[in-house]
Amino acid sequence: MIETILSNQTYMQIAFVTFLILALLMLPLRDILTIGFFDISDLFVSIMIAVFIGYIINDRLPENDSISVGLFTFLFITVVIGVVLLNIFVIIPFRSRSENSSATSIHQLEGKEGTVSISITADGVGEVLMYTGFTKINRMAKIYENSSEPVTFIEQGTNILVMDVKDSMLYVLPYTNAIQAAKEQQPTWNPNTKNRKRK
Numbered sequence: 440m441i442e443t444i445l446s447n448q449t450y451m452q453i454a455f456v457t458f459l460i461l462a463l464l465m466l467p468l469r470d471i472l473t474i475g476f477f478d479i480s481d482l483f484v485s486i487m488i489a490v491f492i493g494y495i496i497n498d499r500l501p502e503n504d505s506i507s508v509g510l511f512t513f514l515f516i517t518v519v520i521g522v523v524l525l526n527i528f529v530i531i532p533f534r535s536r537s538e539n540s541s542a543t544s545i546h547q548l549e550g551k552e553g554t555v556s557i558s559i560t561a562d563g564v565g566e567v568l569m570y571t572g573f574t575k576i577n578r579m580a581k582i583y584e585n586s587s588e589p590v591t592f593i594e595q596g597t598n599i600l601v602m603d604v605k606d607s608m609l610y611v612l613p614y615t616n617a618i619q620a621a622k623e624q625q626p627t628w629n630p631n632t633k634n635r636k637r638k
Contacts, residue, residue: 446505451494458487476526477519485522489515544571545609548578548601552614555580555599559611561591567599567611583610 444450462483465472472479492514496506506514548569559565559582567580582590583602593599593613600614 441508441511445493445497445508445511448494448497451490451497455487455490455494458483458490462487476523476531481519481522481526485515485518488518492518545578545607546604547571548609549604551601552616553578553599553601553609553611555593555595555597555611558595559593564608565593567601567609569601569609578609579607580609580611583612 465480469478469480553567553569556568557566599611603610
């Protein structure tokens with residue numbers, strides 16, 4: 440059967456598309472059906488790449504000639520080794536680095552200020568807008584309960600301070616910084632200033 444597929448370009452095209460679809464369908468199972476650095480999805484990807492290379496080789500061979508089963512097997516083994524090395528040196532380190540950075544970044548929000556984008560109720564979950572460098576991120580948030588003055592509701596647009604981070608959830612309280620406090624404070628050095636302006 441393999442010889443029949445390798446000798447027919449149409450069959451190889453069908454095989455390429457078939458293994459591409461199988462590779463995509465097996466993505467949810469890659470953490471279950473895995474052997475070390477090689478999973479079920481990698482298997483179908485390797486076959487797909489080997490079929491693609493075989494198709495290119497067949498296209499350049501004289502008419503009525505095709506690659507042998509032995510050559511295709513060699514191609515497949517070479518591709519498998521390449522995929523394993525790619526997993527070891529590129530994909531797995533990059534994935535673990537990104538997971539660590541995302542886990543670290545959310546904990547770095549503790550003690551930072553933000554703005555409520557979706558109102559937070561006492562028993563509910565809202566959303567806050569946080570600024571990290573030059574980017575804005577939205578995070579789910581709850582009201583921080585271990586405060587001296589209980590807070591039951593934080594409305595949209597309120598400035599908040601992140602008090603704690605647990606299980607990717609921010610625990611926040613309303614917060615007025617020094618600049619906001621200065622804006623809200625009425626001038627005390629000359630109380631008649633406002634009256635003079637009105638006159």
